[in-house]
Amino acid sequence: MSSTDVGTTTAPVPPQSTYQHRVADYWNAEENPVNLELGRIDDLYHHHYGVGDVDRSVLEGSDPALRQERITAELHRLEHAQAELLAARLGPLSPADRVFDAGCGRGGGSVVAHLRYGCAADGVTISVKQAEFANEQARKRGIEGSVRYHCRDMLDTGFQSGAFAASWNNESTMYVELDLLFAEHARLLRRGGRYVVITGCYNDTYGRASREVSLINAHYICDIHPRSAYFRAMARNRLVPVHVQDLTAATIPYWELRRQAEHLVTGIEDTFLTAYRNGSFQYLLIAADRI
Numbered sequence: 001m002s003s004t005d006v007g008t009t010t011a012p013v014p015p016q017s018t019y020q021h022r023v024a025d026y027w028n029a030e031e032n033p034v035n036l037e038l039g040r041i042d043d044l045y046h047h048h049y050g051v052g053d054v055d056r057s058v059l060e061g062s063d064p065a066l067r068q069e070r071i072t073a074e075l076h077r078l079e080h081a082q083a084e085l086l087a088a089r090l091g092p093l094s095p096a097d098r099v100f101d102a103g104c105g106r107g108g109g110s111v112v113a114h115l116r117y118g119c120a121a122d123g124v125t126i127s128v129k130q131a132e133f134a135n136e137q138a139r140k141r142g143i144e145g146s147v148r149y150h151c152r153d154m155l156d157t158g159f160q161s162g163a164f165a166a167s168w169n170n171e172s173t174m175y176v177e178l179d180l181l182f183a184e185h186a187r188l189l190r191r192g193g194r195y196v197v198i199t200g201c202y203n204d205t206y207g208r209a210s211r212e213v214s215l216i217n218a219h220y221i222c223d224i225h226p227r228s229a230y231f232r233a234m235a236r237n238r239l240v241p242v243h244v245q246d247l248t249a250a251t252i253p254y255w256e257l258r259r260q261a262e263h264l265v266t267g268i269e270d271t272f273l274t275a276y277r278n279g280s281f282q283y284l285l286i287a288a289d290r291i
């Protein structure tokens with residue numbers, strides 16, 4: 001064997017998988033009114049669903065423009081309530097703390113955490129457009145010194161080990177393998193740090209992924225995990241659940257309102273409602289301690 005022949009032929013390994021490119025393409029191109037019009041209300045851009053009781057009076061009234069405006073505001077209120085529910089589980093935190101927002105979208109969650117605790121936040125998204133948009137929003141608010149967004153893979157962030165007091169995934173775990181994800185959270189969190197996830201998961205008691213769960217996977221190019229997978233992967237990665245909350249009943253009113261918002265629907269609304277109602281799909285919050 002010559003010194004240059006190492007005995008194997010290797011194809012170059014791309015830094016990002018083809019799948020991740022497709023996910024990035026999706027989010028780079030995404031301009032759904034349900035994401036942008038809601039965010040414009042107060043410059044808090046949430047790309048997740050809502051929780052809580054609906055004020056159904058927003059569906060009444062004869063002025064179509066006013067009706068649309070009120071429905072938009074109500075959906076935003078419910079999405080914001082979901083973000084606050086997650087943020088409340090991250091604490092207590094102080095302005096000296098740093099938090100990690102994994103799969104941060106257009107950045108609303110990091111702003112919510114910063115406004116609540118004064119902490120520094122680093123958000124990571126695989127979409128360069130989202131990271132740029134979110135950084136621009138932080139500049140406009142004058143919080144760019146504390147809240148920063150990065151176009152990176154949340155499985156491999158390059159951030160310093162143990163540097164974070166809290167971290168979370170808000171509806172972004174279905175794009176990755178949980179063991180790889182939780183290993184990165186465990187690495188980044190200090191001992192005693194808090195991890196929180198809100199996610200749609202398929203219900204193990206139903207059996208396997210239902211038709212509706214498969215349709216949601218196809219719609220978003222993702223791979224919804226079963227509920228059980230979260231607890232297994234956490235146990236393997238030093239994350240010990242301290243609070244588990246089934247938010248399924250709390251999110252159904254949001255979807256019932258959204259399906260009637262003809263100016264905002266994306267076409268997936270009835271699939272979500274069927275999935276929640278037939279017991280194959282759950283909306284779940286888990287908070288865990290990093291030991």
Ligand code: SAH
Binds near residue numbers: 130
């Ligand atoms: N958490 C945000 C956005 C949820 S949408 C919110 O609550 O508003 C899903 C997000 O996951 C998108 O921003 C997408 O870019 C991100 N994502 C998917 N795979 C990723 C990966 N491997 N690394 C980082 N972000 C990823």
